[in-house]
Amino acid sequence: MPRPAPPLPVVDPARARAFGTRLRAWFRRHGRDLPWRRTRDPYHILVSELMLQQTQVVRVVDYYARFLERFPTLRHVAEAEPEAVTDAWAGLGYYARARNLHALARRVTAADGPGVIPPDPEALRALPGVGAYTAGAVSSFAYERRSALVDTNVARVLQRVFAPSLDPKRPRDLTRLWRIAEAIVPRTGRAAWVQNQALMELGALVCTARVMRCDQCPVRASCATYAATVAAARTTVAKRVRR
DNA sequence: AACTCGGGGAG
DNA sequence: CTCCCAGAGTT
Numbered sequence: 473m474p475r476p477a478p479p480l481p482v483v484d485p486a487r488a489r490a491f492g493t494r495l496r497a498w499f500r501r502h503g504r505d506l507p508w509r510r511t512r513d514p515y516h517i518l519v520s521e522l523m524l525q526q527t528q529v530v531r532v533v534d535y536y537a538r539f540l541e542r543f544p545t546l547r548h549v550a551e552a553e554p555e556a557v558t559d560a561w562a563g564l565g566y567y568a569r570a571r572n573l574h575a576l577a578r579r580v581t582a583a584d585g586p587g588v589i590p591p592d593p594e595a596l597r598a599l600p601g602v603g604a605y606t607a608g609a610v611s612s613f614a615y616e617r618r619s620a621l622v623d624t625n626v627a628r629v630l631q632r633v634f635a636p637s638l639d640p641k642r643p644r645d646l647t648r649l650w651r652i653a654e655a656i657v658p659r660t661g662r663a664a665w666v667q668n669q670a671l672m673e674l675g676a677l678v679c680t681a682r683v684m685r686c687d688q689c690p691v692r693a694s695c696a697t698y699a700a701t702v703a704a705a706r707t708t709v710a711k712r713v714r715r
Numbered sequence: 716a717a718c719t720c721g722g723g724g725a726g
Numbered sequence: 727c728t729c730c731c732a733g734a735g736t737t
Contacts, residue, residue: 521732521733526733527732528730563721606733680730683725
């Protein structure tokens with residue numbers, strides 16, 4: 473009996489490497505200088521990620537600075553009244569995030585708590601307000617672990633580049649995009665930090681939901697959607713020439 | 716799997 | 727005007 477064939481890789485390794493190398497080089501040159509990219513403090517990273525949930529970067533910047541001024545450490549949050557934390561959140565929306573942060577702070581700093589924000593995505597995931605994305609983000613951005621993360625930006629970018637037939641809005645397809653994200657994480661934690669930031673930055677600046685700026689895209693050579701666009705344009709031109 | 720939570724900006 | 731945004735929790 474023939475042995476079953478080994479499972480095909482989720483993404484061709486050579487293609488993943490070419491994609492990642494181009495993407496990271498682009499980020500080093502064009503990535504925005506954002507405050508939470510200048511620190512590895514897990515508490516600071518956590519605050520930024522909670523604020524950034526469903527909230528655009530430009531509006532978070534000021535809240536982030538003001539919040540950390542008022543609550544310099546996780547312990548300051550834990551020792552504050554819940555209302556004080558919600559007050560610092562006023563205007564940002566999604567106030568469950570503020571309540572979750574307070575609950576998280578008390579749990580982590582409790583006598584039987586870990587005392588510090590954990591580096592492992594699985595442990596992070598167990599904390600209030602921390603889902604799959606935020607767990608990966610804190611693990612990668614604060615601890616430089618080789619953790620994958622998928623937010624709406626990353627889901628869209630990976631879908632367009634590697635899996636145009638998937639629909640990121642479907643939970644079923646979203647788990648497959650997580651598989652892809654995990655498959656393309658680079659070898660070192662440092663490079664993983666850059667690549668994860670770069671995936672989100674590309675989705676925020678170039679490969680946006682409404683507009684695909686392929687002329688500015690560093691990875692169009694590895695992009696399935698771009699290839700389809702070019703092929704379609706060629707057909708259009710050929711038809712025109714035939715007349 | 717569908718709904719809810721907010722407020723602001725882009726197209 | 728509609729859709730989207732560094733999502734997560736609840737039903």
